Amino acid sequence: MSATFTHRVLPYDGVDEFLAGAVPFLGEGLAAGDRVQVVCGLGLEVLLRDALGDGAGAIRFSDAARWYAHPSRTLADCLSDAEELDGEGRRLRLFGEPVWARRRPLEVLEWQRVEAILNIAFRGTGAAIMCPYAATLPPGVVAAGRRTHPETVRGARAVPNPGYIDPGAFSARCDREPLPPPPAHADELKIDRPDLYWLRAYVAEYARRTPLPDEDLQRLLVAVTEVVTNAERHGAPPLMLRMWTDAAEDARGDPAFVCEVSDGGRWSAGAGFGLVPPRRSEAGACGRFGLWAVRLLCSLVQIRTGPAGTVVRLRLTLPGPLSDPVPGFRPGPGDGG
Amino acid sequence: METPWFAKRHVSEIRPGDHGWLAYSGFEERDRVIGPFVREGLATNEKVVYVTDAPADRLPGLGAGADAAAFQRSRQLRVISRRDACLDRAGGFEPARMLDTLAGEVGSAFGQGFRAVRITTDYSWLLNDPGVADLPGVLGCEHRVGDAVSPSTMAMAVCQIDRCACPPEQLAALRDTHEVLVEVDPEYEDNVLRIVRTFAPDGLRVEGELDAARHKAFEDRLARVSVGPDGRRRGVRLNLSRLRFIDLRGLHLLVRHAVSLDGDDALILDGLQPEVENVIEMVGWHRLPGLARGRDRVPETEDLA
Numbered sequence: 219m220s221a222t223f224t225h226r227v228l229p230y231d232g233v234d235e236f237l238a239g240a241v242p243f244l245g246e247g248l249a250a251g252d253r254v255q256v257v258c259g260l261g262l263e264v265l266l267r268d269a270l271g272d273g274a275g276a277i278r279f280s281d282a283a284r285w286y287a288h289p290s291r292t293l294a295d296c297l298s299d300a301e302e303l304d305g306e307g308r309r310l311r312l313f314g315e316p317v318w319a320r321r322r323p324l325e326v327l328e329w330q331r332v333e334a335i336l337n338i339a340f341r342g343t344g345a346a347i348m349c350p351y352a353a354t355l356p357p358g359v360v361a362a363g364r365r366t367h368p369e370t371v372r373g374a375r376a377v378p379n380p381g382y383i384d385p386g387a388f389s390a391r392c393d394r395e396p397l398p399p400p401p402a403h404a405d406e407l408k409i410d411r412p413d414l415y416w417l418r419a420y421v422a423e424y425a426r427r428t429p430l431p432d433e434d435l436q437r438l439l440v441a442v443t444e445v446v447t448n449a450e451r452h453g454a455p456p457l458m459l460r461m462w463t464d465a466a467e468d469a470r471g472d473p474a475f476v477c478e479v480s481d482g483g484r485w486s487a488g489a490g491f492g493l494v495p496p497r498r499s500e501a502g503a504c505g506r507f508g509l510w511a512v513r514l515l516c517s518l519v520q521i522r523t524g525p526a527g528t529v530v531r532l533r534l535t536l537p538g539p540l541s542d543p544v545p546g547f548r549p550g551p552g553d554g555g
Numbered sequence: 556m557e558t559p560w561f562a563k564r565h566v567s568e569i570r571p572g573d574h575g576w577l578a579y580s581g582f583e584e585r586d587r588v589i590g591p592f593v594r595e596g597l598a599t600n601e602k603v604v605y606v607t608d609a610p611a612d613r614l615p616g617l618g619a620g621a622d623a624a625a626f627q628r629s630r631q632l633r634v635i636s637r638r639d640a641c642l643d644r645a646g647g648f649e650p651a652r653m654l655d656t657l658a659g660e661v662g663s664a665f666g667q668g669f670r671a672v673r674i675t676t677d678y679s680w681l682l683n684d685p686g687v688a689d690l691p692g693v694l695g696c697e698h699r700v701g702d703a704v705s706p707s708t709m710a711m712a713v714c715q716i717d718r719c720a721c722p723p724e725q726l727a728a729l730r731d732t733h734e735v736l737v738e739v740d741p742e743y744e745d746n747v748l749r750i751v752r753t754f755a756p757d758g759l760r761v762e763g764e765l766d767a768a769r770h771k772a773f774e775d776r777l778a779r780v781s782v783g784p785d786g787r788r789r790g791v792r793l794n795l796s797r798l799r800f801i802d803l804r805g806l807h808l809l810v811r812h813a814v815s816l817d818g819d820d821a822l823i824l825d826g827l828q829p830e831v832e833n834v835i836e837m838v839g840w841h842r843l844p845g846l847a848r849g850r851d852r853v854p855e856t857e858d859l860a
Contacts, residue, residue: 291837298841413768415747418800436800436830437837443802447767498842511803511838 221309221344225337226376227367229360231353236262237269239371240313243348247311248273252346253303257285257314262350286316289328290513293336294495300343301498310345315352318359324471324518326359327392333366334388335493389493397522397531400478404462405547409479412450414443421461421477427544428463429536430475437515438477438534444508445479445530453481453528464533465540471533473540474517478531485523492519561733565740565751566591566713571671574701575713576733578726580755585715587739587752589615589675592713597626602669604633604660606640606653606676630667633660637680648681648689650696658703661710674704674712678729679720690725697732705734713737718755742776745769750776753794758823762797765805773805777812788817796826796852806835806843813845825849 228239244266247254254277256266267274286292300310316329333349340347348371351363364370364381365388400406405424409417418439425435442459449457461477492509513519518533562573566588569575579585593616596603603626605614611623611634626632638646641653657674664672681693697714704710716729730736742759743750748769749762759780765773783789790813795801813822822845827835832848840848 294839294842298839413747414766415764415768418764433830433833436834439800440802440834443766443800444804447802447804450767496842498844507807508803514837515834 221346223340223343223345223347224369224376225340225347225367226349226369226371227363227379228348228350228371229353229363230350233265236350236352237265238373239348240266240350241269242374243346243371244270244277244311244313245273247309247346248276250309252309252311253299254278254311255280255299255313257282257312258350259315259317262315282315282317285314286329288514288517289325289332290493290495290510290519293332293339294510294514297336297339297343297495298498300340300345304343304345310343312345312347313350314347315350318355322471328518330359330362330366331389331392331493333363334385337366337368337385339494389491393520393522397520397529400460400476401462401464403544404460405544407459409446409450409457409459410455414446417446417459418443421459424461424544424547425475427547428475429540430534431537434475434534438475438532441512441515441519441532442477442479444512445532448508449479449481449483449528449530452483452485454483455481457481461544463536463540463544471518472535474533474535476531476533478529480527480529482527484525485528489523491521561736563736563738566737567595567740569673569711569713569735569737571708571711572705573711573735574704574733575711575735575737576730577713577715577737578718578730579715580718584739584754585677586615588737589713589715591616591740592673592675592737593617594621596671596673597621597631600631600669601671601673602631602633602660602664602667604635604657604672604674606635606637606656606674608636610634631669635660640676646687648687648692648696650692650699653696654699654703657700657710657712661703661707664709670709672710674710675715677715677717679715679717682716682721682725690721690728694728694732697729701732701734743769743772748772752776752780753792756792757789758792758794760794760797764800765798766800766802767804770805770808774808774812781812781816788815788820790816790820790822792823792825792849794825795831796828798831799828801831801834803838806838809846810843813843816845821845821847823847823849826852828852 230236230239244254244256256263256277257280259282263279296312303310318326321329336347349363349367351360364379365383367379368382369376370379407420421439421442422435425438430438446457458480464474464476466473490509492513495510496507516532517535520531522529564573569592577585577588579588593603593605593614607614611617611627611632614634617623623632627634635656640656641649643649643652661672678693680687682688682690700712704712714733718726739752741749741751747763748765750773751760753760757780759776761773780791781788809822816822824846827848835843840846
């Protein structure tokens with residue numbers, strides 16, 4: 219494959235600037251026989267169909283709310299498509315705008331992280347990705363877009379983006395803020411037995427008292443097992459498990475079942491956070507698989523590691539409603555029980 | 556259709572009163588059930604009654620190291636020919652004679668100082684030997700053997716049959732005259748995980764929960780069963796219908812194993828529970844090369860035939 223992977227931001231203010239960037243990008247793909255995928259809202263779709271005329275028939279349009287359903291899953295699926303097409307000698311051409319304006323802060327952060335990480339993940343696939351950023355978006359979103367795209371579109375040209383920073387560094391900045399401490403009603407358990415059979419039974423018993431659906435429970439158990447196994451292998455005592463439900467009254471995220479595993483160790487600088495999906499070709503190899511799969515299984519995974527230790531916090535969105543604390547479970551140590 | 560009631564037991568769990576059934580797919584499977592059945596009886600002061608025309612030292616459990624002749628001299632091992640056990644003068648099957656033979660052996664056992672009697676025979680010849688084949692006779696006989704063994708505090712029986720000896724509906728009819736289905740002892744068992752060798756199809760049944768604490772045990776068994784008689788690393792089937800949990804490293808272990816198989820062989824996962832399959836689907840079958848989704852779960856009794 220001769221084409222090189224590109225990832226460009228199209229900042230636009232008004233219809234003309236939007237079309238001036240989008241139409242040549244899409245037209246070029248149609249002419250080259252690329253798979254052309256457009257992910258946007260209905261308004262932009264109408265605009266593009268109108269501008270491209272008959273050519274629009276060969277374009278796959280997808281609804282943004284559905285396409286951008288889950289940062290890790292969308293990234294993995296899209297990378298899979300790109301690899302598959304690359305294997306066939308074709309190019310994936312994606313023109314997409316995550317629904318920035320309607321997302322909660324925690325989600326926005328994860329989508330921004332995806333914008334950065336895909337620069338690593340798609341390397342060598344030949345995919346062409348262009349992301350329109352409306353001038354009407356919150357300033358923070360536009361500013362982050364300039365840091366996560368190596369190139370900026372100016373009319374029909376692409377120029378290097380001086381604001382672009384290393385994806386790993388960007389991702390680290392996403393995690394600069396400490397996690398809010400677990401609430402006082404969180405259930406806390408010290409993990410000191412290496413067999414995790416009993417731990418899953420414990421987590422399941424707690425989760426059953428929350429509105430967590432059964433199918434999510436199994437995902438949670440798989441995720442917790444992986445994270446604890448990781449901590450047992452590479453971390454340092456004490457290993458702690460904490461669980462609670464978060465009503466998300468500050469609306470930073472959705473109401474969620476939260477489960478965190480902490481230990482006294484610090485991850486080495488080279489440790490992956492499971493952000494980059496493994497390639498098909500390396501599916502048999504170890505390493506990236508575990509934590510990456512944990513991200514697929516949970517709604518959100520937050521990791522903080524430093525001199526004070528490491529915390530991996532798993533969030534699974536709950537259908538609600540919540541009652542705090544979780545009823546009928548043993549009182550936490552903080553409650554004097 | 557009325558679902559028959561069965562207990563499924565590993566051979567070492569067979570107890571007096573059990574009228575057991577073993578439909579085997581090959582001599583390896585047969586020997587791995589009947590071998591322990593015979594050996595454990597001889598090792599624990601129980602009488603073993605084997606109705607067969609094969610020589611005693613060629614029977615399962617009586618190979619190298621076992622002194623069949625000595626056991627026969629002490630009457631702890633009774634190898635009774637078909638003619639002596641259950642044939643009439645014309646060479647036809649005579650169920651009443653079989654029952655008398657067995658009753659005689661059981662009746663004398665206590666006086667001989669044995670605390671229990673293990674009975675076994677292979678019925679296959681009664682179903683497929685020309686001139687002898689007598690399904691109604693065998694069914695009638697099995698019912699009465701069952702009636703004699705079940706209330707007994709001394710006798711236990713394992714009736715063997717080659718799965719291919721008769722059509723499936725006959726096999727099912729014969730099976731239904733037994734209360735206990737006998738299978739090989741587990742390859743591995745603790746209170747979290749059990750691994751059982753399966754023979755039709757070739758593979759393993761994995762029950763319970765699989766995580767890092769037992770990966771090694773599982774990997775060893777999987778490697779062993781994957782070497783075919785010709786030394787080829789072959790794809791086998793894993794019956795996961797009773798696997799409640801598998802961790803990500805476990806899935807990864809399956810993938811590593813599957814991609815190392817010879818040729819295009821795949822590792823086939825049968826009977827996945829919905830929760831487990833849901834996790835696999837979330838990760839994506841296409842990211843798990845070499846693994847293939849096999850059969851859906853089947854009702855418990857259907858895989859027992």
